[in-house]
Amino acid sequence: MSALLELRDLTIDYRSRRGLVPAVRGVNLTLEAGQTLGMAGESGCGKSTLAMSVLRLLPKTAVIGGEVLLDGEDVRTMSFGRLRAVRWAGASVVFQGAMHALNPVLRIGDQLAEPITLHGGAGAKSNSPADVQRAVGELLERVGLPRRHAKAYPHELSGGQKQRVMIAMALACGPRLVIADEPTTALDVMVQAQVLKLLGELVSESGIGLMMISHDLSVLAQTCQRLAVMYAGRMVELGPSAQVMHQPAHPYSKALAAAFPTVGDPASRMAPQGLPGDPPDPTNLPGGCPFHPRCPVSTVECESTDVLLRQADPEHQAACVRVPENVTETAGEPV
Numbered sequence: 417m418s419a420l421l422e423l424r425d426l427t428i429d430y431r432s433r434r435g436l437v438p439a440v441r442g443v444n445l446t447l448e449a450g451q452t453l454g455m456a457g458e459s460g461c462g463k464s465t466l467a468m469s470v471l472r473l474l475p476k477t478a479v480i481g482g483e484v485l486l487d488g489e490d491v492r493t494m495s496f497g498r499l500r501a502v503r504w505a506g507a508s509v510v511f512q513g514a515m516h517a518l519n520p521v522l523r524i525g526d527q528l529a530e531p532i533t534l535h536g537g538a539g540a541k542s543n544s545p546a547d548v549q550r551a552v553g554e555l556l557e558r559v560g561l562p563r564r565h566a567k568a569y570p571h572e573l574s575g576g577q578k579q580r581v582m583i584a585m586a587l588a589c590g591p592r593l594v595i596a597d598e599p600t601t602a603l604d605v606m607v608q609a610q611v612l613k614l615l616g617e618l619v620s621e622s623g624i625g626l627m628m629i630s631h632d633l634s635v636l637a638q639t640c641q642r643l644a645v646m647y648a649g650r651m652v653e654l655g656p657s658a659q660v661m662h663q664p665a666h667p668y669s670k671a672l673a674a675a676f677p678t679v680g681d682p683a684s685r686m687a688p689q690g691l692p693g694d695p696p697d698p699t700n701l702p703g704g705c706p707f708h709p710r711c712p713v714s715t716v717e718c719e720s721t722d723v724l725l726r727q728a729d730p731e732h733q734a735a736c737v738r739v740p741e742n743v744t745e746t747a748g749e750p751v
């Protein structure tokens with residue numbers, strides 16, 4: 417049976433005045449229904465590009481190689497009609513800062529009603545106004561908001577409430593996969609924790625697959641079973657969240673984990689470690705391992721050896737020469 421989402425050797429470049437900008441390099445990944453996967457990495461490492469490719473939402477300047485399979489169907493070659501159906505009922509996205517995209521002059525209920533009326537879903541028996549309104553009320557309750565908020569305008573809700581509305585919008589047509597791109601950025605820590613809890617509950621209740629993107633490893637580790645760490649367009653580590661967070665096999669993941677305070681660890685809360693240097697220019701990557709100029713443990717070998725993912729543990733892979741080379745290297749998960 418096909419995985420809910422499978423990326424096979426995904427490579428994405430942007431055509432620009434500077435020439436081709438490599439944004440994603442040879443990523444292999446699978447996500448099954450009911451699973452949660454976090455994608456971490458600094459700004460510009462290719463997280464959003466990768467996520468947007470899943471719903472074919474990239475600009476025309478993007479050149480995509482490899483395969484993006486949703487339930488075994490390649491998104492890149494779907495007809496527009498099929499793609500429209502897949503975008504609501506197959507997979508949906510909660511964008512970074514999406515709460516600002518709510519229409520300020522439309523009531524919340526009317527905004528939620530639109531996709532339900534057009535595409536069905538959210539348990540609406542028909543697209544009659546009464547059935548759609550009932551479905552809107554149920555959707556609001558599902559994301560922890562009272563039904564009366566259907567009558568509210570966006571400016572009457574807090575940031576956290578608006579982000580819940582955006583999650584409700586993403587769930588409106590009963591998608592099997594939800595991609596959440598920095599869903600808690602710009603929310604205060606308490607509200608952030610509530611939204612993360614909500615996303616976790618939705619996965620366990622409805623069995624959707626969740627791909628969550630953040631630059632903050634600790635936020636992802638709270639919600640996701642597995643973590644993928646990206647650097648300069650490549651996936652440099654993939655494994656169970658606890659292992660990637662607490663026993664990282666790649667020095668970049670280690671630096672990323674140390675860069676954010678960890679809940680429950682007073683020492684790290686007091687002194688998160690910054691990561692020196694900047695990510696490389698994607699059009700001018702250093703030779704060897706792209707992380708070696710910033711790596712605290714790099715050796716001469718790293719200046720010339722660009723390692724693909726190696727098996728650190730049965731479920732844990734990292735692209736570093738320090739991981740023993742006893743198993744065949746792959747560009748990602750075995751496909």
Ligand SMILES: Nc1ncnc2c1ncn2[C@@H]1O[C@H](COP(=O)(O)OP(=O)(O)OP(=O)(O)O)[C@@H](O)[C@H]1O
Pocket residue numbers: 430431432437438439457458459460461462463464465466475477631698
């Ligand atoms: N439309 C575009 N045209 C040219 N280059 C682009 C375009 N969009 C993104 N890029 C480049 O592709 C690379 C990956 O960008 P992307 O936005 O996917 O990274 P990201 O990890 O999601 O960053 P952030 O966390 O800041 O959103 C970067 O080098 C970026 O400059």
